[in-house]
Amino acid sequence: MHYQANHLLPKTRSEAGIPLRVVAALQACLICNPNILMHSTLMTLPCFKTLADQIAIAIDNARSYELSQQAVRECVKLTA
Numbered sequence: 001m002h003y004q005a006n007h008l009l010p011k012t013r014s015e016a017g018i019p020l021r022v023v024a025a026l027q028a029c030l031i032c033n034p035n036i037l038m039h040s041t042l043m044t045l046p047c048f049k050t051l052a053d054q055i056a057i058a059i060d061n062a063r064s065y066e067l068s069q070q071a072v073r074e075c076v077k078l079t080a
Helices: 041-079
Strands: 016-022 025-032
Touching: 016 041, 025 041
Parallel strands: none
Antiparallel strands: 016 025
16 A cells, blocks of 8 residues: 555544445545654455445435435326
8 A cells, every 4th residue: 555645634644445335326425634753554445345335335225215215205196
């Protein structure tokens, strides 16, 4: 790994970007940039990956719920 300072984030000492995927489809990206140097990044990456997976599932569930609510509203309109 290589760290390169970002002048837009002067207090950032470490950075990790983990994709949020649901069934191989990219949903978003979890960016972690603490103001401390993370020497154990390789050890903590599996934790970040697990967190990213859980966030991606939550996002997908929220989208699915919203789509189901839209379908219910459409059905109610058609039967009214």
